Amino acid sequence: MTDRVRLFQTLPHTCGYYAERTAQNLVVDPGAPNLDRLYGPALSKGFRRAGGHLYLPQCNGCQACVPCRIDVERFEPNRTQQRCLKRNADLTVIEAMPGFTHERHALYQRYLQARHSGGGMDSADADDFQRFLSAPWSPTLFLEFRRDDRLLGVAVTDVLLAGVSAVYTFFDPDESSRSIGTFGVLQQVDLARRRGIPYLYLGFWIANHPKMDYKRRFHALEVRRHGRWIAMPD
Structure with missing residues (x-):
């Protein structure tokens, strides 16, 4: 900047x-x-x-x-995250081009209706989908999680030299027992590691918030305070 x-x-x-x-x-x-x-x-x-x-x-x-990111080189999955990987071993992970498809949009709508009903996002049309998840200048890919030919989840992921950014993940609400949100983060860590990218950015951590505090469960987490990144104690 x-x-x-x-x-x-x-x-x-x-x-x-x-x-x-x-x-x-x-x-x-x-x-x-x-x-x-x-x-x-x-x-x-x-x-x-x-x-x-x-x-x-x-x-x-x-x-x-509080902005937060995972130090990819230091990251190791804990036991719960290892179980998540085993539980989803039947899924195929595909690095796909971003953008609208009817299949993705239908899954996105089902996810929003289940997770954000009445919040103003649950009636997102095709234009809303495009506007929120992508930008013409952004280096975005969609990590698709499939079982056979069935799309179970998508992790919208921006891939830069400075870091990978976990933008948004949506998944089949009937498959919540798989913890696809956690699985998506683990796959993004793996993507960053394979490409030699040092950090996975997870957006914002909010202490004790029911939807945002989960991020502290990832090992090697750093938070940005007072203009610098510091390691969060495990």
Whole structure:
């Protein structure tokens, strides 16, 4: 990030994690012509991609959202994660081109309806799918998890030299016992390791939050505080 990069602050809006709070984000100028080159430096400073926007929470009086990443070289799966890998050994992992297909969209809609019913996302159409999960300047691939020909999950993954970013994972809600969300993270770690990429960025960790605290269960986790990355105690 340089002094030539424009940052905008959004207006206050309802927090997506705590309904009683308001939130604001810093957003890298979405009209910047070099977003593809800005992405890596922004990622290393804690920013995250959602659709065509790179953002970082900047909330008045709240610092609950803490950027986090896994040090890929130091990572080792714990026993629960090893069991997750064995439970999903029957799945084929495919590195696929990103984008809309009717099969992916149908799975995405089923996932949202089961996990985020009434939250405003559960009626996502094809344009919503494209807008949220991809961007023309982003180096994105879709990790597909299939059993035979049946699509059970997709981990939307951005692959940069500075790090791999776990953007979003959706899966068949009838297969929740497989822990495909955890499986997806483990596959993204493996992808980063195979490509010699040092970090897997997991977005934001929120301590004690029912949907966000799980990230601390991954070994070799680092968090960004006061402008630097520090290792979280295991």
